[in-house]
Amino acid sequence: MSRSHPSRTRFSLAGAAALCAVVLAATGCSSDPDSGAVGSATDTRAPGAPAAAASSGGDGLQSAYQNAVSNVLPSVVQITTSSDLGSGVVFDDKGDIVTNAHVVGKATTFRVSLATGGKTLDATLVSAFPANDLAVIRLASPPDDLKPAVFADSGEVAVGQIVLAMGNPLGLSSSVTQGIVSATGRTVSESQGDSGDGTGATIPDMVQTSAAINPGNSGGALVNLDNQVIGIPTLAATDPQLGSGAAPGIGFAIPSSTVKRIAGQIIDNGKVTDSGRAALGVTVRGVVDRDFQPAGAAIVSVTRNGAAAKAGLRPGDVITKLGNARITTVQSLTDALAALKPGRKVRVEYGRDGTGKATEVTLGSLQGAA
Structure with a gap:
């Protein structure tokens, strides 16, 4: 596990690999205009049934x-690689399954094992978007x-809001835990870990939940009582006083609108063409x-025609x-960009040959590799 400052809360990826993350900010949860159902899925529940049932007392709930x-x-499926285990969610009837990039790893x-049983099925990677x-x-x-x-x-x-987390924690297939939505709009940063099997991603707009999230839950489903997936469980907190011990009731899920946008582009294009996230188009290193003392992010290379x-x-x-x-x-540059959107004009202050300078940049869009 990678080191973190003792005053910081630590988090672990909800896949089989234990890594760290830090809650960086709480902002308003962004809304995605693409809010339709995915694939050929239909909700067989009578309109309003769960809400009405929940209001009728314990039996109804x-x-x-x-x-x-x-x-x-x-x-919700179980995904197994040669060295790891996690969860996934069936995205469409063509066999596409969305999961976490840290679940697929390399x-x-x-x-793939279905919750409905039967023989295990073969699957191949379409693409990953570690960002x-x-x-x-x-x-x-x-x-x-x-x-x-x-x-x-x-x-x-x-x-x-009452939610259920569904997945395969610790290899226990088709497990379900329950809780509530504790917060929205969290920006959370993952560590890559000593073994390099995490993504190191800074993820905005995450849903915080009290539903138990454990190793193996990564890539599964955070579900509301309207039978809809509202997020993909990804991170769980660990108590800094207990080392790697769990801090119950603090987990994070990537919001469903982000999942639909990113997964849809991967399926249609083989990569992410419009992440909805801001980018400068640079490779940087710390100085x-x-x-x-940390003094800035030095530009190593600049993307041609980038922002x-x-x-x-x-x-x-x-x-x-x-x-x-x-x-x-x-990391501070990554955090700042995570809070911004493509197309926004921002002032960038920088040093060049010992002289302070400034320029206005129209931010581009973070892209995925082909």
């Missing part, structure tokens, strides 16, 4: 839980009764001052401020 489990759990072939810790794999021979999940508009997720190049930034420049955010490290 139990029926709502059971209804959500029976409707959504068949869409693997390109997988074994949002998402990936899509595809079944070689999808069964006729494959059931895609219904993905909600995560812009409508509310604090206090220190004469007192060996930085168009603004006149070049290799060797040291970025010290982006908008209102002071930049001292590579």
